[in-house]
Amino acid sequence: MARHVVAAVGEIPPGGRKLVTIRGREIGVFNLDGAYYALINRCPHQGAALCTGAIVSRLEAPMPGEYRLAQPGSMLRCPWHCWEFDIRTGQSWCEPEDVKARSYAVTVEPGERLARGPFMAETVSVAVEEDYVVVTL
Amino acid sequence: MTQEAPPSGAFSGLAGAVDCDIHPVPPDMRALLPHLDPYWREHVERRGLERENLDTSAYPPGAPINARPDWRLPAGPPGSSLAALQAHLLDPLAPRAAICNLIHGAQMMISEDLSAGLCRGLNNWLAAEWLDRDDRLRASITVPVHSPELAAEEIERLAPDRRFVQVLLLAMTELPLGRRMMWPIYRAAEKHGLPVGIHAGSSFRHPPSAGGWGSYYLEDYVSYAQGFAGALNSLLAEGVFQKFPALRVVLIESGVTWLPASLWRINKTWRGVRAEVPWLDRLPADLVRQHVRLTLQPFDAPPDARSLEVLLDQLGSDELLLFSTDYPHWHFDAAEGPLPAGLPPALLRKITVENPLATYPRLAAA
Numbered sequence: 001m002a003r004h005v006v007a008a009v010g011e012i013p014p015g016g017r018k019l020v021t022i023r024g025r026e027i028g029v030f031n032l033d034g035a036y037y038a039l040i041n042r043c044p045h046q047g048a049a050l051c052t053g054a055i056v057s058r059l060e061a062p063m064p065g066e067y068r069l070a071q072p073g074s075m076l077r078c079p080w081h082c083w084e085f086d087i088r089t090g091q092s093w094c095e096p097e098d099v100k101a102r103s104y105a106v107t108v109e110p111g112e113r114l115a116r117g118p119f120m121a122e123t124v125s126v127a128v129e130e131d132y133v134v135v136t137l
Numbered sequence: 138m139t140q141e142a143p144p145s146g147a148f149s150g151l152a153g154a155v156d157c158d159i160h161p162v163p164p165d166m167r168a169l170l171p172h173l174d175p176y177w178r179e180h181v182e183r184r185g186l187e188r189e190n191l192d193t194s195a196y197p198p199g200a201p202i203n204a205r206p207d208w209r210l211p212a213g214p215p216g217s218s219l220a221a222l223q224a225h226l227l228d229p230l231a232p233r234a235a236i237c238n239l240i241h242g243a244q245m246m247i248s249e250d251l252s253a254g255l256c257r258g259l260n261n262w263l264a265a266e267w268l269d270r271d272d273r274l275r276a277s278i279t280v281p282v283h284s285p286e287l288a289a290e291e292i293e294r295l296a297p298d299r300r301f302v303q304v305l306l307l308a309m310t311e312l313p314l315g316r317r318m319m320w321p322i323y324r325a326a327e328k329h330g331l332p333v334g335i336h337a338g339s340s341f342r343h344p345p346s347a348g349g350w351g352s353y354y355l356e357d358y359v360s361y362a363q364g365f366a367g368a369l370n371s372l373l374a375e376g377v378f379q380k381f382p383a384l385r386v387v388l389i390e391s392g393v394t395w396l397p398a399s400l401w402r403i404n405k406t407w408r409g410v411r412a413e414v415p416w417l418d419r420l421p422a423d424l425v426r427q428h429v430r431l432t433l434q435p436f437d438a439p440p441d442a443r444s445l446e447v448l449l450d451q452l453g454s455d456e457l458l459l460f461s462t463d464y465p466h467w468h469f470d471a472a473e474g475p476l477p478a479g480l481p482p483a484l485l486r487k488i489t490v491e492n493p494l495a496t497y498p499r500l501a502a503a
């Protein structure tokens with residue numbers, strides 16, 4: 001397991017995302033209201049580029065006709081067959097226990113600490129005065 | 138009630154079964170007159186309706202499939218004689234109970250009030266002429282299917298009579314069955330612990346095939362399976378099982394084998410479009426296994442044990458099927474018996490006894 005610096009904090013705004021490649025693996029990094037999450041860019045259904053899909057809310061209804069828009073922006077909709085996945089966990093809406101997209105641990109760390117290493121920063125240059133999004137993989 | 142003969146022939150080993158679908162019919166409209174409210178009796182007589190039989194074109198009595206040759210009667214339409222039903226079925230089969238489902242023009246007339254008046258008469262006739270005379274008989278409540286409010290009133294009227302164990306609808310009527318306008322029926326049925334039986338057939342407000350009017354009875358009859366798929370999809374998509382969580386639905390004479398493919402399709406499609414029906418919050422097939430049952434005859438699987446095994450595996454539950462003969466319809470011959478070949482013995486008991494008792498609480502209590 002190694003820590004990979006994938007972005008400076010300001011680079012991914014809330015509701016935004018960044019696609020990165022770490023050790024040959026494509027990963028989508030998302031900012032949900034200031035918290036960061038990372039998912040593999042491969043849909044567990046048939047392999048579409050999941051992290052390029054639309055970011056949507058949880059549409060729920062405890063009863064027919066009682067509509068609720070819950071947790072805005074927390075779901076990712078696959079561009080191919082529109083299955084929905086929770087950005088925070090990778091769990092699918094339809095079968096959360098059985099169908100999941102691989103997720104990775106994400107932390108935010110100050111450049112100062114990163115400078116002490118070890119970390120990998122293939123594409124991001126690290127300055128001690130900034131904070132960075134770090135994916136462990 | 139007649140003497141029960143010991144079970145014999147093709148029915149041997151089935152004593153105590155619950156036959157979940159048999160079809161009495163009135164011999165003619167005149168037989169209903171004494172059971173109509175006075176107003177509707179006079180209405181019928183003034184219009185000369187007592188000279189009509191109000192058969193439905195879904196089940197023309199002359200079509201071979203709609204009466205086994207040895208169950209036809211010397212006079213009157215097949216299914217119109219209690220004595221014949223006893224001799225043909227009840228005595229040789231010796232069922233614990235048999236559920237009468239009336240398919241009759243009364244339930245699908247365009248005039249809602251006349252439809253409701255005739256349905257009341259039919260239910261009264263069935264109670265007086267059949268249920269009162271053979272205590273093995275139970276019945277579905279016949280309702281005016283195009284008038285959910287009046288249908289719910291009829292359910293309320295008859296619910297205290299515990300011999301009525303179900304509410305009867307048709308697969309294809311004016312609206313897809315899940316639509317909210319139909320909900321008064323489901324509300325009343327759920328309240329009284331009555332499953333809703335959805336019988337094959339149509340009130341022909343639209344073609345039985347989604348593609349238009351066919352030329353032949355063959356097309357109509359085969360297309361009834363599509364009608365069931367449509368009715369079931371509507372119940373699922375409209376959220377009927379969320380709104381009425383205790384509701385049970387029994388698909389009667391559906392043919393059964395279309396169901397797995399239909400469930401695969403709705404499960405698969407649901408994953409991508411479920412957001413438009415957000416109340417449908419679990420695999421549709423799981424809801425079906427929880428809420429929906431199917432009567433056995435007619436059974437469309439090829440007549441070999443291997444095909445049966447595959448189908449049972451695809452259905453994914455041993456609780457779905459309910460024994461039925463579909464008397465007097467012609468789905469099996471005297472020598473053949475009413476069960477598909479190769480049914481495992483444990484399943485036989487589930488289908489003939491346990492599943493019906495679990496589905497119809499009023500039978501279990503009786």
Ligand code: FES
Binds near residue numbers: 045047048081083
């Ligand atoms: S590949 Fe993602 S839903 Fe099919």
